[in-house]
Amino acid sequence: xxxxxxxxxxxxxxxxxxxxxxxxxxxxxxxxxxxxxxxxxxxxxxxxxxxxxxxxxxxxxxxxxxxxxxxxxxxxxxxxxxxxxxxxxxxxxxxxxxxxxxxxxxxxxxxxxxxxxxxxxxxxxxxxxxxxxxxxxxxxxxxxxxxxxxxxxxxxxxxxxxxxxxxxxxxxxxxxxxxxxxxxxxxxxxxxxxxxxxxxxxxxxxxxxxxxxxxxxxxxxxxxxxxxxxxxxxxxxxxxxxxxxxxxxxxxxxxxxxxxxxxxxxxxxxxxxxxxxxxxxxxxxxxxxxxxxxxxxxx
Amino acid sequence: xxxxxxxxxxxxxxxxxxxxxxxxxxxxxxxxxxxxxxxxxxxxxxxxxxxxxxxxxxxxxxxxxxxxxxxxxxxxxxxxxxxxxxxxxxxxxxxxxxxxxxxxxxxxxxxxxxxxxxxxxxxxxxxxxxxxxxxxxxxxxxxxxxxxxxxxxxxxxxxxxxxxxxxxxxxxxxxxxxxxxxxxxxxxxxxxxxxxxxxxxxxxxxxxxxxxxxxxxxxxxxxxxxxxxxxxxxxxxxxxxxxxxxxxxxxxxxxxxxxxxxxxxxxxxxxxxxxxxxxxxxxxxxxxxxxxxxxxxxxxxxxxxxxxxxxxxxxxxxxxxxxxxxxxxxxxxxxxxxxxxxxxxxxxxxxxxxxxxxxxxxxxxxxxxxxxxxxxxxxxx
Numbered sequence: 127x128x129x130x131x132x133x134x135x136x137x138x139x140x141x142x143x144x145x146x147x148x149x150x151x152x153x154x155x156x157x158x159x160x161x162x163x164x165x166x167x168x169x170x171x172x173x174x175x176x177x178x179x180x181x182x183x184x185x186x187x188x189x190x191x192x193x194x195x196x197x198x199x200x201x202x203x204x205x206x207x208x209x210x211x212x213x214x215x216x217x218x219x220x221x222x223x224x225x226x227x228x229x230x231x232x233x234x235x236x237x238x239x240x241x242x243x244x245x246x247x248x249x250x251x252x253x254x255x256x257x258x259x260x261x262x263x264x265x266x267x268x269x270x271x272x273x274x275x276x277x278x279x280x281x282x283x284x285x286x287x288x289x290x291x292x293x294x295x296x297x298x299x300x301x302x303x304x305x306x307x308x309x310x311x312x313x314x315x316x317x318x319x320x321x322x323x324x325x326x327x328x329x330x331x332x333x334x335x336x337x338x339x340x341x342x343x344x345x346x347x348x349x350x351x352x353x354x355x356x357x358x359x360x361x362x363x364x365x366x367x368x369x370x371x372x373x374x375x376x377x378x379x380x381x382x383x384x385x386x387x388x389x390x391x392x393x394x395x396x397x398x399x400x401x402x403x404x405x406x407x408x409x410x411x412x413x414x415x416x417x418x419x420x421x422x423x424x425x
Numbered sequence: 426x427x428x429x430x431x432x433x434x435x436x437x438x439x440x441x442x443x444x445x446x447x448x449x450x451x452x453x454x455x456x457x458x459x460x461x462x463x464x465x466x467x468x469x470x471x472x473x474x475x476x477x478x479x480x481x482x483x484x485x486x487x488x489x490x491x492x493x494x495x496x497x498x499x500x501x502x503x504x505x506x507x508x509x510x511x512x513x514x515x516x517x518x519x520x521x522x523x524x525x526x527x528x529x530x531x532x533x534x535x536x537x538x539x540x541x542x543x544x545x546x547x548x549x550x551x552x553x554x555x556x557x558x559x560x561x562x563x564x565x566x567x568x569x570x571x572x573x574x575x576x577x578x579x580x581x582x583x584x585x586x587x588x589x590x591x592x593x594x595x596x597x598x599x600x601x602x603x604x605x606x607x608x609x610x611x612x613x614x615x616x617x618x619x620x621x622x623x624x625x626x627x628x629x630x631x632x633x634x635x636x637x638x639x640x641x642x643x644x645x646x647x648x649x650x651x652x653x654x655x656x657x658x659x660x661x662x663x664x665x666x667x668x669x670x671x672x673x674x675x676x677x678x679x680x681x682x683x684x685x686x687x688x689x690x691x692x693x694x695x696x697x698x699x700x701x702x703x704x705x706x707x708x709x710x711x712x713x714x715x716x717x718x719x720x721x722x723x724x725x726x727x728x729x730x731x732x733x734x735x736x737x738x739x740x741x742x743x744x745x746x747x748x749x750x751x752x753x754x755x756x757x758x759x760x761x762x763x764x765x766x767x768x769x770x771x772x773x774x775x776x777x778x779x780x781x782x783x784x785x786x787x788x789x790x791x792x793x794x795x796x797x798x799x800x801x802x803x804x805x806x
Contacts, residue, residue: 324496325529327516329594330546335517343533 151403158396159189169392193397203381203398207405210378213292214361217299221356222349224300225307229348230341232308233315244312247305259298259369266294266370290372298366303359307352314348315341347416354413362402378402436646438471445508447472447630448493448598453502455488455654462488464654465502475624475631477641479677480651486634489651490600493632494523507597517546522596526603528587530575536586537562537571543594561589564623581612588620592627599624601633605640617643638678642666650674666727671806675725682731682771683804684724688716696803697742698722702767707742709799716805726801731773733761733786734793744795747771749788761786763794 160169171185197203232243250258265271266289273285288294322344326336342349364379371377378398385395438444446469455463463485470476478486491497492504495516504511511519522543530539537558544554562568565585575583584607591599604620605613621644624631635641641648642662649659650673658670669675672683686700696716698706706724716722738744745765753760758774765771773794786792 319527319529321525321527321529322531324494324516325523325525325531325590326542327496328494328521328523329543329590330517332517333515335546340531 154396154399157392158193158400159191160393160396161190161192162391162393167392168390193393194401197394197397197401203378206376206378206381207401209376210361210363211405213295213299213367213375213377214357214363217296217303217360218353218357220296220300221303221307222353225304225352226311226345226349228304229308229311229315229345232312233318240316247308247312251305255302256365259302259365262294262298262301262370263289266297289370290374292371292375294370294372295367295375295377298370299356299360299363302366303356306355306359310351310355311345311348314345318344350413350416354409357409358406358413361406436473438474439469439647444471446470446505447474447507448632449505450489451503451505453489453492453499453504455485455492455497456500461654463492463499466655468649468656468659470630470632472630473628475621475644475646476633477645477648478632478634478651479636479638479641479648481636481677484651485654486651487602490523490602490632490634493519493598494521494600495519520597521600522591522594522598523600524587524591524602524604526606528575528583528607530583530586530590532575535572535574536567536578539575539586540590540593543590547594557593561593564626565589580607580609581616584608584616588623592623592629595627596629598630598632601631603635604633605637606635613640620644642678650677668802669725669804672723672725672804675802675804680728680772682726682728684726684769684771686722686724688718688720688722691716691718695798696722698724698803700724702745702765702769704745705742706801707798708801708803710803716803720805723804724801725804726796728760728772728774729758729776730796730800731771732795733773733775734795735784735786735790737793738795740795743798744793745771746791746793749786749790749792752786752788761792763792 157169160171162168163170171188173185174181228247232240232247235243263270267273268285268287268289270289272288273282276282277285288297318341322340323336326340327333331339362379363377364383367375367377367380368383371380382395382398382402385391385398389395448468448470450466450468453463453466453468454461466485466489468489478489480486488497492499493506493511495511495514495518498513506519506521531542534542540561541554541558544557549557558571559568562571565588567582567585567589570578570582570586575586578586584604588604591601601620605616608616617640620631633641633644642665645662647659647661648665649656650665651657652673658665658674660668665674666678669678669681675681675683684698684700684702684706686698686706688696689699689705690697694709696708696710698708700706708724732738737746747763747765749761750764750770751760751762753762756777758776761773761775763771763773771794
């Protein structure tokens with residue numbers, strides 16, 4: 127009885143993953159090997175299970191790698207990948223630069239106000255992500271709040287052009303993903319024994335030296351977790367560049383969207399998605415490794 | 426010449442007026458908000474001394490240590506180390522090292538790197554670091570553990586790494602915050618002697634914070650008993666134990682019987698006290714004795730200085746009868762809690778010098794407790 131219960135509890139997450147991750151993945155993978163056709167659904171070959179095994183193998187034999195060749199050779203796609211990678215890397219770095227001091231400040235704040243600070247970090251999640259990104263349009267657009275304020279204060283005379291540029295995308299990504307950076311770093315810093323820093327100071331480290339050699343070093347697992355949690359969703363981000371980035375910001379999420387919905391080319395869109403996944407697997411595996419090593423080290 | 430306790434020490438720099446104190450707290454006060462952790466404290470510690478700060482938690486002893494290390498600045502007053510004021514000197518520029526209560530071993534570094542950390546900070550050449558770390562590892566008997574991480578060590582090994590890390594820089598002063606607190610009893614006793622040997626070998630000045638009176642008694646040259654941010658008494662372990670200056674100190678160190686009474690007859694070198702418990706105590710006093718007739722005084726006597734007998738001793742004073750209330754057999758000695766007719770419980774201990782006893786004292790037996798005039802001490806507060 128206990129054994130059965132154990133199997134069910136272990137099995138359920140696997141079942142969940144199979145249904146909602148593995149199965150959709152296999153469908154996308156299979157579409158990426160197909161050709162686009164003007165039909166519904168818009169790709170061939172189709173599997174017709176009523177015609178038996180022979181029809182299935184025939185269909186499989188018509189699979190093609192043409193889409194992969196096409197996507198990898200067309201500079202439009204490679205540029206979109208590279209641009210996404212660049213934007214994701216820069217945003218991750220910016221999020222870290224802003225998030226680390228925040229997390230550090232929180233971990234050093236008096237015990238009594240820490241829950242409130244934590245609440246403030248999580249609070250934005252209470253509003254829909256989409257609405258928050260829309261709000262940034264209102265702030266950043268030429269006649270928006272920010273320009274009104276800066277011009278009203280006499281700091282600038284012509285409105286800043288931030289909306290519909292890459293800078294707006296950085297602002298959007300940093301804003302949206304900041305909690306994912308702050309929370310894991312805070313978690314590692316908060317449980318760190320401050321006497322390590324005092325010991326380092328006692329042994330001859332300046333305040334800055336002790337920060338680098340002890341605090342920053344011991345926060346590394348949290349920093350890595352935060353970076354991956356920001357980088358992985360940022361690289362495939364669609365909503366933020368679509369709403370804030372304008373037409374000139376090239377990101378793979380937007381390319382994918384236009385292949386699916388504008389061009390109705392499901393096979394190429396699927397291929398773009400599969401290649402994106404392949405690119406992401408590398409940092410994901412690195413992340414898992416880092417996590418496993420941290421767990422092994424026991425902290 | 427009579428001296429207190431059975432120890433004879435030749436190291437008594439505090440008695441020499443010529444010797445300059447090595448560490449000097451001068452009217453140091455430290456406040457945290459409204460809370461006064463250290464209250465106008467003046468204290469001198471001499472070179473090569475093994476000095477203990479003893480007191481209950483919250484008495485300010487750790488704050489005192491942290492002010493020396495540079496983690497806290499005094500609110501007022503000044504601290505001098507070897508004649509130089511420590512005001513505004515950051516922790517990393519003080520020739521002082523600290524061994525932390527939690528050990529604070531860097532979890533991401535091996536034992537070797539932990540011990541070598543301070544040397545590396547000081548910019549010492551690699552070969553020399555290796556040499557010095559090796560030497561200290563040998564001293565604390567941890568040669569085989571050099572490559573381990575702190576979480577792969579036992580509590581006792583961690584303690585020794587922390588000790589090695591704090592002495593490898595050869596600080597002028599080593600601060601130890603409850604250094605043995607996390608060890609079990611047996612290991613603690615062993616380590617006490619190791620610490621004393623180490624201090625002697627390296628010729629360092631040790632300042633140790635502890636709430637364990639036994640630990641302080643065993644290791645220290647001098648002890649400062651603290652309460653509520655002030656020092657109540659400083660002295661050698663024997664002075665603290667045999668000549669406490671207050672009921673607080675007498676009570677804090679070891680077990681003590683304190684009998685309240687009124688001063689009756691006062692003569693040179695002795696005083697008669699009529700105790701609340703209905704018997705007269707004749708006690709020896711020192712020249713400093715300042716109480717007058719009818720003042721309240723407390724007579725404080727240690728259990729091992731009370732004689733236990735079945736028959737009435739042939740003297741009028743310093744003897745009282747009671748009923749055996751509790752017996753505690755400790756092996757080396759037996760404790761008797763005796764209820765006097767007044768209801769007060771006095772404790773006496775008897776050394777079990779012989780293996781067998783004729784007619785042992787049992788529960789509810791009526792026995793006599795007696796003591797010599799100089800066996801206890803009269804306290805004024």
